[in-house]
Amino acid sequence: MKKNEENIDPEIIEEEFGPEAENKVKKLKDELKECRKNSAEFLAGWQRAKADLINSRKDEEKAGEDIVKYANSMLLYEMLNVLDSFEKALAEPGPEDGWKDGLRHIRNQLLQIMRGCGVRELEVEDEIFNPAEHESVAEEEVLDKDKDQIVLRVVQKGYKIHDKILRPAKVKIGKFQVKK
Template sequence: MAKNEANKPEDSAQADETDATKADQTTAADAQQDSKTDATEPNAADQGQAATDQDAQADDPLQEAQRKIADLQKQVADLNDRNLRSQAEIQNIQSRNKKDQAALIKYDGQQLAHDVLPALDNLERALQTQVDGEQGELLKKGIEMVQKHLLAALTNNGVTEIKAAGEKFDPNIHQAVQTVPAEDDDHKDHVVQVLQKGYQLKDRVLRPAMVVVSQ
């Protein structure tokens, strides 16, 4: 009995050692499991990040394509606007050219007619001169013929004399160089005398008539 009782402490010690060993094994197993768990969790996070990166990479080509489409649409709009502006400018130029050509045709010979008017004035003054003798009369008739031919040529080219004597004063075609009192109210602002004839080429005044106006 004493021997058996002596062995009990040894058995108890062995049991304690066994329990300690099991506890250490359990702790090691738990640590290993925790290590596996820790190793697994980062992998899951990495997988989530990788999935996000893949989605971003998948979106990048679409966004890039959309940006390119937007840029192309803007370029097309700019080109269309420039094209419309160019067409409008071309139409304006063509319209101006047509007007200029029409004016050139309509008022062709304006400068020549303007230069001829002083010669016509001199012929009229010559006809107003008193002459004596047959030679003087013949000379005067010759001047009169030249005047008629010149007036006919001007008329055929659209040059006509501006009506002035007895007409109501019009500052667009008459140039008042002197005023005189009017006989009555009905004759106010009327041309009473023509000092120099005026001429116009169609509807354009070559030279206004120089007149005396009643006031």
């Protein structure tokens, strides 16, 4: 259609429709050009709005999944203290009267429930200290430079739920110092 508009001879228009027709055609061409420009702007705006809506829906869906995935985090965090108490009781020296077997069984059930909810123990011993997963509670001088900033001992276990840290591990790390 655009080619046809450009191929119209102004003299033919004037002969057929009179001298004012050329001005009307020019005015109509300008209006058509403006309409096309507005149409393109509206289309581009609509396309951006549609893309924004799609992205917003995806973000909302992801947020909803995260809410479901981490809904039990606070409860599970509190259960870690109970698990710590079991660990301490089982580590106590003393005669085995069978009660420790009962505690081990309860602890294992608790661990099984937590694993079912996505909770995993952080394996941190002999790893490089990582402040995102570890909390340093003590340092110990080491003679080997390779042990500098390495987790030497776990003071309190750390846990993660799915891909987020539920509780960082409290650790003792090596600190290399040159002997003078």
